[in-house]
Amino acid sequence: MTDSLPLLVFSDLDGTLLDHDSYDFAPARPALAALARLGAGVVLATSKTAAEVAPLRASMGLEAWPAIVENGAGILEPGAGTDGDDGIYRTIRAALAELPPGFHGFGDATVQDVAELTGLPPEAARAAKRRRFSEPGLWMGDAGQLAAFLDAAETAGLQARQGGRFLTLSLGGTKADRMDEIGQRYGTPVTVALGDAPNDAEMLEAADYGVIVRNPHAPALPPLTGEDSGRIVRTTAPGPQGWTEAIFDLLGRLGLNREAATDG
DSSP: OGGGOOOEEEEOTBTTTBOTTTOOOGGGHHHHHHHHHHTOEEEEBOSSOHHHHHHHHHHTTOTTSOEEEGGGTEEEOTTOOSOOOOHHHHHHHHHHTTSOSOEEEGGGSOHHHHHHHHOOOHHHHHHHHOOSSEEEEEEOSOHHHHHHHHHHHHHTTOEEEEOSSOEEEESSOOHHHHHHHHHHHTTSOOEEEEEOSGGGHHHHHHSSEEEEEEOTTSOOOOOOTTTTTTSEEEEEEEHHHHHHHHHHHHHHHTTOHHHHSOOO
């Protein structure tokens, strides 16, 4: 099976495969169905937790494939549900307790706090708090204190990455790292990555083919390595509409559209 995998697709969720406003992926169903007929794999790659991703993956019919969660800090294995070992998270929280104060993580927040910070409804905020591989939070101190905190975190073996809103601590790993790891499981097939945000850039540039999905709600990504050659393209339609157009365009470029067509 792994030796004959025709294509392995890695996709961000919010603003890419999921609509920015409604979180609906219905416009992408035709492309998902075509990939399934082709025998291609679809790996979700997101900042969401395993608890958030597992039901989404099931609703998309992608339980047979792993998913990259918490921005590459971990992997949700095929068929796994919302529950799992949180040993890595407990290690991070224990290390945090020994660091200089000033970091207020999700583990220090209530469900209501997380809902207010993220705009998520309470049940979604509860799932976002069910961390296994990383700890996002807010820095409450000044710039000088932050520098000392980051130095101490590095000494403790923690990796810190600043996103648009949250500072996230983990034991390491990015979406691009996990894409390479998962690709090796399946015999290093042709890979395509789709995303819309800066935390997708490494993954987009590392894939054989990259797609920057238009997101009218955020600043456009700067030019990426591979755009000049056409290896990375940008969609004109946003979200799942752009995702679908890009997948069908790529299947045509690779000569796979006939194999992906509906039988009969």
